[in-house]
Amino acid sequence: MTSTATAPRMIDAAMLKEWADNHDDLMVIDVRSGAEFDSLHIPGSYHVPLPMLSEHAGEFASKMGTRVVLVCQSGIRAEEASKHLDAAGFSTVFVLAGGVPAYAAAGGDVVRGRSFWAMERQVRMAAGSLVLAGIVGGKFVSPKLGLIAGGVGAGLTVSAATNSCAMGQMLARMPRNRSANDPTPAQALKNLGARA
Incomplete structure:
Protein backbone atom coordinates (compact mmCIF):
# COMPACT_ATOMS: atom_id res chain seq x y z
CA MET A 1 0.00 0.00 0.00
CA THR A 2 1.50 3.35 -0.98
CA SER A 3 0.76 6.63 0.71
CA THR A 4 -0.74 9.46 -1.31
CA ALA A 5 0.33 12.11 1.20
CA THR A 6 2.68 14.71 -0.20
CA ALA A 7 5.85 15.49 1.75
CA PRO A 8 5.71 19.08 2.98
CA ARG A 9 7.68 21.55 0.92
CA MET A 10 10.16 23.30 3.20
CA ILE A 11 11.42 26.86 2.90
CA ASP A 12 14.03 28.61 4.99
CA ALA A 13 13.84 31.93 6.77
CA ALA A 14 15.70 33.80 4.00
CA MET A 15 13.15 32.65 1.42
CA LEU A 16 10.23 33.67 3.64
CA LYS A 17 11.80 37.10 4.15
CA GLU A 18 12.13 37.49 0.37
CA TRP A 19 8.51 36.43 -0.15
CA ALA A 20 7.29 38.78 2.60
CA ASP A 21 9.02 41.67 0.84
CA ASN A 22 7.93 40.79 -2.71
CA HIS A 23 4.63 38.90 -2.73
CA ASP A 24 1.30 40.42 -1.76
CA ASP A 25 -0.39 37.01 -1.99
CA LEU A 26 1.67 35.54 0.90
CA MET A 27 -0.43 34.02 3.69
CA VAL A 28 1.50 32.98 6.84
CA ILE A 29 -0.44 30.69 9.16
CA ASP A 30 0.91 30.18 12.69
CA VAL A 31 -0.26 26.87 14.21
CA ARG A 32 1.23 27.31 17.69
CA SER A 33 -0.64 27.80 20.95
CA GLY A 34 -2.06 31.21 21.80
CA ALA A 35 0.58 31.94 24.43
CA GLU A 36 3.39 31.05 22.00
CA PHE A 37 1.81 33.26 19.33
CA ASP A 38 1.49 36.15 21.80
CA SER A 39 5.15 35.85 22.82
CA LEU A 40 6.60 35.96 19.28
CA HIS A 41 4.99 35.98 15.86
CA ILE A 42 5.45 37.21 12.32
CA PRO A 43 3.48 40.42 11.64
CA GLY A 44 0.38 39.78 9.55
CA SER A 45 0.37 36.04 10.28
CA TYR A 46 -2.91 34.29 10.96
CA HIS A 47 -3.25 32.41 14.22
CA VAL A 48 -4.88 29.01 13.66
CA PRO A 49 -3.82 26.63 16.47
CA LEU A 50 -2.98 23.12 15.27
CA PRO A 51 -5.86 21.38 17.13
CA MET A 52 -8.33 23.79 15.49
CA LEU A 53 -6.80 23.37 12.05
CA SER A 54 -6.83 19.58 12.48
CA GLU A 55 -10.54 19.54 13.29
CA HIS A 56 -11.52 21.95 10.51
CA ALA A 57 -8.87 21.33 7.83
CA GLY A 58 -11.33 21.28 4.94
CA GLU A 59 -12.91 24.57 5.96
CA PHE A 60 -9.54 26.28 6.41
CA ALA A 61 -8.22 24.86 3.14
CA SER A 62 -11.12 26.48 1.29
CA LYS A 63 -10.13 29.92 2.65
CA MET A 64 -6.41 29.74 1.89
CA GLY A 65 -4.66 31.65 -0.84
CA THR A 66 -2.12 30.53 -3.39
CA ARG A 67 1.11 31.15 -1.45
CA VAL A 68 0.67 29.69 2.05
CA VAL A 69 3.46 29.16 4.60
CA LEU A 70 2.77 27.25 7.81
CA VAL A 71 4.88 28.20 10.82
CA CYS A 72 5.33 26.97 14.38
CA GLN A 73 8.16 26.87 16.91
CA SER A 74 10.44 24.41 15.09
CA GLY A 75 8.60 23.12 12.02
CA ILE A 76 7.19 19.89 13.47
CA ARG A 77 3.64 21.13 14.16
CA ALA A 78 3.62 22.99 10.86
CA GLU A 79 4.48 19.71 9.10
CA GLU A 80 1.60 18.02 10.92
CA ALA A 81 -0.72 20.84 9.85
CA SER A 82 0.48 20.37 6.28
CA LYS A 83 -0.54 16.71 6.43
CA HIS A 84 -4.04 17.63 7.62
CA LEU A 85 -4.43 20.14 4.80
CA ASP A 86 -3.08 17.62 2.28
CA ALA A 87 -5.68 15.09 3.48
CA ALA A 88 -8.33 17.77 2.93
CA GLY A 89 -7.15 18.23 -0.68
CA PHE A 90 -4.96 21.31 -0.22
CA SER A 91 -1.33 20.42 -0.79
CA THR A 92 0.12 23.71 -2.04
CA VAL A 93 1.60 24.81 1.29
CA PHE A 94 5.13 25.40 2.48
CA VAL A 95 6.57 24.81 5.96
CA LEU A 96 9.08 27.20 7.51
CA ALA A 97 12.12 25.18 8.61
CA GLY A 98 13.19 26.15 12.10
CA GLY A 99 9.95 27.99 12.80
CA VAL A 100 9.42 31.55 13.94
CA PRO A 101 12.63 31.65 16.05
CA ALA A 102 14.69 30.85 12.92
CA TYR A 103 12.88 33.64 11.07
CA ALA A 104 13.66 36.09 13.90
CA ALA A 105 17.31 34.94 14.03
CA ALA A 106 17.62 35.56 10.28
CA GLY A 107 16.57 39.18 10.81
CA GLY A 108 12.92 38.76 9.86
CA ASP A 109 10.42 41.23 11.24
CA VAL A 110 8.65 39.81 14.32
CA VAL A 111 6.29 41.02 17.02
CA ARG A 112 7.53 40.25 20.54
CA GLY A 113 5.28 39.93 23.58
CA ARG A 114 5.68 38.46 27.03
CA SER A 115 8.33 35.80 27.51
CA PHE A 116 7.01 32.25 27.41
CA TRP A 117 8.28 28.68 27.31
CA ALA A 118 7.84 27.11 23.89
CA CYS A 165 2.86 14.62 20.36
CA ALA A 166 -0.06 13.72 22.59
CA MET A 167 1.62 15.36 25.60
CA GLY A 168 2.07 18.59 23.64
CA GLN A 169 -1.57 18.52 22.59
CA MET A 170 -2.64 18.09 26.22
CA LEU A 171 -0.33 20.87 27.41
CA ALA A 172 -1.65 23.20 24.68
CA ARG A 173 -5.12 22.95 26.23
CA MET A 174 -3.93 24.12 29.65
CA PRO A 175 -4.96 27.66 30.69
CA ARG A 176 -1.36 28.93 30.75
CA ASN A 177 -0.97 28.01 27.08
CA ARG A 178 -4.14 29.72 26.03
CA SER A 179 -4.45 33.36 25.23
CA ALA A 180 -7.29 35.79 25.74
CA ASN A 181 -6.81 36.47 22.03
CA ASP A 182 -7.26 32.82 20.91
CA PRO A 183 -9.63 32.83 17.95
CA THR A 184 -12.67 30.61 17.73
CA PRO A 185 -12.91 28.51 14.55
CA ALA A 186 -15.49 30.96 13.18
CA GLN A 187 -13.22 33.96 13.86
CA ALA A 188 -10.17 32.28 12.35
CA LEU A 189 -12.15 31.30 9.24
CA LYS A 190 -13.51 34.84 8.92
CA ASN A 191 -9.98 36.29 9.18
CA LEU A 192 -8.68 33.97 6.47
CA GLY A 193 -11.73 34.57 4.27
CA ALA A 194 -11.18 38.32 4.40
CA ARG A 195 -7.71 37.83 2.91
CA ALA A 196 -8.30 35.03 0.38
Missing part, protein backbone atom coordinates in the same frame (compact mmCIF):
# COMPACT_ATOMS: atom_id res chain seq x y z
CA MET A 119 5.71 23.98 23.73
CA GLU A 120 8.70 21.75 22.97
CA ARG A 121 10.40 23.00 26.14
CA GLN A 122 7.25 22.38 28.17
CA VAL A 123 7.04 18.82 26.81
CA ARG A 124 10.68 18.16 27.74
CA MET A 125 10.06 19.49 31.27
CA ALA A 126 6.87 17.44 31.74
CA ALA A 127 8.37 14.23 30.34
CA GLY A 128 11.60 14.63 32.31
CA SER A 129 9.72 15.37 35.53
CA LEU A 130 7.48 12.33 35.09
CA VAL A 131 10.43 10.05 34.40
CA LEU A 132 12.33 11.41 37.41
CA ALA A 133 9.26 11.07 39.65
CA GLY A 134 8.73 7.50 38.43
CA ILE A 135 12.31 6.48 39.11
CA VAL A 136 12.51 8.16 42.52
CA GLY A 137 9.04 6.94 43.48
CA GLY A 138 9.90 3.44 42.29
CA LYS A 139 13.02 3.43 44.47
CA PHE A 140 11.59 4.92 47.67
CA VAL A 141 7.79 4.47 47.61
CA SER A 142 6.68 1.53 45.49
CA PRO A 143 8.39 -0.33 42.65
CA LYS A 144 5.16 0.01 40.67
CA LEU A 145 5.76 3.76 40.35
CA GLY A 146 8.71 2.90 38.09
CA LEU A 147 6.10 2.09 35.44
CA ILE A 148 5.56 5.84 35.03
CA ALA A 149 9.02 6.16 33.47
CA GLY A 150 8.27 3.24 31.14
CA GLY A 151 4.95 4.80 30.13
CA VAL A 152 6.58 8.12 29.31
CA GLY A 153 9.30 6.34 27.34
CA ALA A 154 6.67 4.41 25.36
CA GLY A 155 4.77 7.65 24.71
CA LEU A 156 7.91 9.38 23.45
CA THR A 157 8.65 6.42 21.17
CA VAL A 158 5.15 6.57 19.67
CA SER A 159 5.49 10.36 19.37
CA ALA A 160 8.70 10.01 17.38
CA ALA A 161 7.33 7.21 15.18
CA THR A 162 4.14 9.11 14.32
CA ASN A 163 5.66 12.62 14.32
CA SER A 164 2.92 13.78 16.67
Whole structure:
Protein backbone atom coordinates (compact mmCIF):
# COMPACT_ATOMS: atom_id res chain seq x y z
CA MET A 1 0.00 0.00 0.00
CA THR A 2 1.50 3.35 -0.98
CA SER A 3 0.76 6.63 0.71
CA THR A 4 -0.74 9.46 -1.31
CA ALA A 5 0.33 12.11 1.20
CA THR A 6 2.68 14.71 -0.20
CA ALA A 7 5.85 15.49 1.75
CA PRO A 8 5.71 19.08 2.98
CA ARG A 9 7.68 21.55 0.92
CA MET A 10 10.16 23.30 3.20
CA ILE A 11 11.42 26.86 2.90
CA ASP A 12 14.03 28.61 4.99
CA ALA A 13 13.84 31.93 6.77
CA ALA A 14 15.70 33.80 4.00
CA MET A 15 13.15 32.65 1.42
CA LEU A 16 10.23 33.67 3.64
CA LYS A 17 11.80 37.10 4.15
CA GLU A 18 12.13 37.49 0.37
CA TRP A 19 8.51 36.43 -0.15
CA ALA A 20 7.29 38.78 2.60
CA ASP A 21 9.02 41.67 0.84
CA ASN A 22 7.93 40.79 -2.71
CA HIS A 23 4.63 38.90 -2.73
CA ASP A 24 1.30 40.42 -1.76
CA ASP A 25 -0.39 37.01 -1.99
CA LEU A 26 1.67 35.54 0.90
CA MET A 27 -0.43 34.02 3.69
CA VAL A 28 1.50 32.98 6.84
CA ILE A 29 -0.44 30.69 9.16
CA ASP A 30 0.91 30.18 12.69
CA VAL A 31 -0.26 26.87 14.21
CA ARG A 32 1.23 27.31 17.69
CA SER A 33 -0.64 27.80 20.95
CA GLY A 34 -2.06 31.21 21.80
CA ALA A 35 0.58 31.94 24.43
CA GLU A 36 3.39 31.05 22.00
CA PHE A 37 1.81 33.26 19.33
CA ASP A 38 1.49 36.15 21.80
CA SER A 39 5.15 35.85 22.82
CA LEU A 40 6.60 35.96 19.28
CA HIS A 41 4.99 35.98 15.86
CA ILE A 42 5.45 37.21 12.32
CA PRO A 43 3.48 40.42 11.64
CA GLY A 44 0.38 39.78 9.55
CA SER A 45 0.37 36.04 10.28
CA TYR A 46 -2.91 34.29 10.96
CA HIS A 47 -3.25 32.41 14.22
CA VAL A 48 -4.88 29.01 13.66
CA PRO A 49 -3.82 26.63 16.47
CA LEU A 50 -2.98 23.12 15.27
CA PRO A 51 -5.86 21.38 17.13
CA MET A 52 -8.33 23.79 15.49
CA LEU A 53 -6.80 23.37 12.05
CA SER A 54 -6.83 19.58 12.48
CA GLU A 55 -10.54 19.54 13.29
CA HIS A 56 -11.52 21.95 10.51
CA ALA A 57 -8.87 21.33 7.83
CA GLY A 58 -11.33 21.28 4.94
CA GLU A 59 -12.91 24.57 5.96
CA PHE A 60 -9.54 26.28 6.41
CA ALA A 61 -8.22 24.86 3.14
CA SER A 62 -11.12 26.48 1.29
CA LYS A 63 -10.13 29.92 2.65
CA MET A 64 -6.41 29.74 1.89
CA GLY A 65 -4.66 31.65 -0.84
CA THR A 66 -2.12 30.53 -3.39
CA ARG A 67 1.11 31.15 -1.45
CA VAL A 68 0.67 29.69 2.05
CA VAL A 69 3.46 29.16 4.60
CA LEU A 70 2.77 27.25 7.81
CA VAL A 71 4.88 28.20 10.82
CA CYS A 72 5.33 26.97 14.38
CA GLN A 73 8.16 26.87 16.91
CA SER A 74 10.44 24.41 15.09
CA GLY A 75 8.60 23.12 12.02
CA ILE A 76 7.19 19.89 13.47
CA ARG A 77 3.64 21.13 14.16
CA ALA A 78 3.62 22.99 10.86
CA GLU A 79 4.48 19.71 9.10
CA GLU A 80 1.60 18.02 10.92
CA ALA A 81 -0.72 20.84 9.85
CA SER A 82 0.48 20.37 6.28
CA LYS A 83 -0.54 16.71 6.43
CA HIS A 84 -4.04 17.63 7.62
CA LEU A 85 -4.43 20.14 4.80
CA ASP A 86 -3.08 17.62 2.28
CA ALA A 87 -5.68 15.09 3.48
CA ALA A 88 -8.33 17.77 2.93
CA GLY A 89 -7.15 18.23 -0.68
CA PHE A 90 -4.96 21.31 -0.22
CA SER A 91 -1.33 20.42 -0.79
CA THR A 92 0.12 23.71 -2.04
CA VAL A 93 1.60 24.81 1.29
CA PHE A 94 5.13 25.40 2.48
CA VAL A 95 6.57 24.81 5.96
CA LEU A 96 9.08 27.20 7.51
CA ALA A 97 12.12 25.18 8.61
CA GLY A 98 13.19 26.15 12.10
CA GLY A 99 9.95 27.99 12.80
CA VAL A 100 9.42 31.55 13.94
CA PRO A 101 12.63 31.65 16.05
CA ALA A 102 14.69 30.85 12.92
CA TYR A 103 12.88 33.64 11.07
CA ALA A 104 13.66 36.09 13.90
CA ALA A 105 17.31 34.94 14.03
CA ALA A 106 17.62 35.56 10.28
CA GLY A 107 16.57 39.18 10.81
CA GLY A 108 12.92 38.76 9.86
CA ASP A 109 10.42 41.23 11.24
CA VAL A 110 8.65 39.81 14.32
CA VAL A 111 6.29 41.02 17.02
CA ARG A 112 7.53 40.25 20.54
CA GLY A 113 5.28 39.93 23.58
CA ARG A 114 5.68 38.46 27.03
CA SER A 115 8.33 35.80 27.51
CA PHE A 116 7.01 32.25 27.41
CA TRP A 117 8.28 28.68 27.31
CA ALA A 118 7.84 27.11 23.89
CA MET A 119 5.71 23.98 23.73
CA GLU A 120 8.70 21.75 22.97
CA ARG A 121 10.40 23.00 26.14
CA GLN A 122 7.25 22.38 28.17
CA VAL A 123 7.04 18.82 26.81
CA ARG A 124 10.68 18.16 27.74
CA MET A 125 10.06 19.49 31.27
CA ALA A 126 6.87 17.44 31.74
CA ALA A 127 8.37 14.23 30.34
CA GLY A 128 11.60 14.63 32.31
CA SER A 129 9.72 15.37 35.53
CA LEU A 130 7.48 12.33 35.09
CA VAL A 131 10.43 10.05 34.40
CA LEU A 132 12.33 11.41 37.41
CA ALA A 133 9.26 11.07 39.65
CA GLY A 134 8.73 7.50 38.43
CA ILE A 135 12.31 6.48 39.11
CA VAL A 136 12.51 8.16 42.52
CA GLY A 137 9.04 6.94 43.48
CA GLY A 138 9.90 3.44 42.29
CA LYS A 139 13.02 3.43 44.47
CA PHE A 140 11.59 4.92 47.67
CA VAL A 141 7.79 4.47 47.61
CA SER A 142 6.68 1.53 45.49
CA PRO A 143 8.39 -0.33 42.65
CA LYS A 144 5.16 0.01 40.67
CA LEU A 145 5.76 3.76 40.35
CA GLY A 146 8.71 2.90 38.09
CA LEU A 147 6.10 2.09 35.44
CA ILE A 148 5.56 5.84 35.03
CA ALA A 149 9.02 6.16 33.47
CA GLY A 150 8.27 3.24 31.14
CA GLY A 151 4.95 4.80 30.13
CA VAL A 152 6.58 8.12 29.31
CA GLY A 153 9.30 6.34 27.34
CA ALA A 154 6.67 4.41 25.36
CA GLY A 155 4.77 7.65 24.71
CA LEU A 156 7.91 9.38 23.45
CA THR A 157 8.65 6.42 21.17
CA VAL A 158 5.15 6.57 19.67
CA SER A 159 5.49 10.36 19.37
CA ALA A 160 8.70 10.01 17.38
CA ALA A 161 7.33 7.21 15.18
CA THR A 162 4.14 9.11 14.32
CA ASN A 163 5.66 12.62 14.32
CA SER A 164 2.92 13.78 16.67
CA CYS A 165 2.86 14.62 20.36
CA ALA A 166 -0.06 13.72 22.59
CA MET A 167 1.62 15.36 25.60
CA GLY A 168 2.07 18.59 23.64
CA GLN A 169 -1.57 18.52 22.59
CA MET A 170 -2.64 18.09 26.22
CA LEU A 171 -0.33 20.87 27.41
CA ALA A 172 -1.65 23.20 24.68
CA ARG A 173 -5.12 22.95 26.23
CA MET A 174 -3.93 24.12 29.65
CA PRO A 175 -4.96 27.66 30.69
CA ARG A 176 -1.36 28.93 30.75
CA ASN A 177 -0.97 28.01 27.08
CA ARG A 178 -4.14 29.72 26.03
CA SER A 179 -4.45 33.36 25.23
CA ALA A 180 -7.29 35.79 25.74
CA ASN A 181 -6.81 36.47 22.03
CA ASP A 182 -7.26 32.82 20.91
CA PRO A 183 -9.63 32.83 17.95
CA THR A 184 -12.67 30.61 17.73
CA PRO A 185 -12.91 28.51 14.55
CA ALA A 186 -15.49 30.96 13.18
CA GLN A 187 -13.22 33.96 13.86
CA ALA A 188 -10.17 32.28 12.35
CA LEU A 189 -12.15 31.30 9.24
CA LYS A 190 -13.51 34.84 8.92
CA ASN A 191 -9.98 36.29 9.18
CA LEU A 192 -8.68 33.97 6.47
CA GLY A 193 -11.73 34.57 4.27
CA ALA A 194 -11.18 38.32 4.40
CA ARG A 195 -7.71 37.83 2.91
CA ALA A 196 -8.30 35.03 0.38
